[in-house]
Amino acid sequence: MDSPSKARAEREAIASEAAQWVVRLSDDPDPADRARAEAWIDADPRHAVAFVAAEAAWDASPHARLRDTPAPPGAPGTTARPSVLSRRSLGMSLIAASMVGAIGLGRVMLADGDRHETRRGQQSVARLSDGSSIALNTDTRLDVSVDASQRLVRFIAGEALFTVARDETRPFVVDLGNARVEVLGTAFNIRKRTDNVELTVTHGLVSVIAANGQSTQVGVGKTTLIRPDVVATTDLDVALLRQRVAWQDGYIELKDETLEQAVAEFNRYRDQPILIGDPRIASLAIAGRFGVHDGDAFVGALQASFAITAERTTDGAVVLRRG
Structure with a gap:
């Protein structure tokens, strides 16, 4: 078997095993199975990538429920399925979905x-x-x-x-x-x-x-x-x-950063920058979660939450000033 074919066969084998683990753990798994799954995930970065890809496919299927969204009290069939990934696997779960190209990345x-x-x-x-x-x-x-x-x-x-x-x-x-x-x-x-x-x-x-x-x-x-x-x-x-790795899911997370810092983050993704036209607002503390390309929504939230005005220049830049 040539090298590309061998590599492809290995990827397919790992993807198949990941799918089997997701199915096995989908309904009240045995603690021993959970431990074995975690060991398999930690054994190779490719396992974590394949597992999260399989888990995303499972969650997108018609029978799946959103695991992180609280259900209304008494709603039928809304028991959340706990994730198999332990805290020591958290880092891999945060980044692996983006590695399969399914979330946010081009x-x-x-x-x-x-x-x-x-x-x-x-x-x-x-x-x-x-x-x-x-x-x-x-x-x-x-x-x-x-x-x-x-x-x-x-x-x-x-x-x-x-x-x-x-x-x-x-x-x-x-x-x-x-x-x-x-x-x-x-x-x-x-x-x-x-x-x-x-x-x-x-x-x-x-x-x-x-x-x-x-x-x-x-x-x-x-x-x-x-x-x-x-x-x-x-x-x-x-x-x-x-927060540090939120960009891989397509988000900017702000946790009491200054307005100056927040604007700098959005400008990394914009051709027409957001500019602070009044130094008195530069140190405002900002919190929230926005898509990396949602700079205009961010500006709208600033106007709704603070005494801030936004003016668009002829070249498309947005200038923020104290209202």
Whole structure:
């Protein structure tokens, strides 16, 4: 069997096993089955991707109920089915659906070499032959090199989430310029800003090697700020972890960010920017959840909730001022 055929057969086998687990766990599963399913999910990033894809298909079928929506008291047939994913699998459940290209993300590319990039407002998924996947957020550029001797990504700009298949013989390396990230198999989100890099680990363990050679281990549920002379790691609670990776489901989550910070997030996806025309409103605390392309809805919510006016310029920009 040639290599592409073999890889396709492996994907089909994993997808079939994932579907069997979803069906088995769909109705009051035995705790032992749940534990075995979690072990299977954690064994390989491809298992988590396949499981969430199968679970999404099951939930979309006519018999499925929304698991996260409370039912009216006494409504028949509305008992929620608990998710099989435990807290330690939360990171994979948050990102895996986007990896199958079913939620929010656009093109899916086979990507073992050369430059891969997204334009402003675009998202896509690059799948590698080793079973790894890279979800690229808006305005992202990176170079990928995967062969028999190495797995290397040169991260140039933007934001991406990596789901790395485990390979003891070929560590997966992300070159950030002033530091590098090295793993065997795990999942993590990288956002490269003008003056720093923000790394969030959603599954497994990551090594960050600074330019001076100092190595820092970063585990699941932690975030690391990387500067040329500083590598600082802090804990994230579940809510903040969800916020960091909400873009993969097509959302911007705001939890008391300033208006200035919120506007900067929406402008990552807009050709016509939102501008703050009055510094007195820049520090307003904003909370809410919006689609990444719902900047106009965000502006409407500001006008309804605060004494803020919005004016559109001739070139399409939106200027916010105190009312």
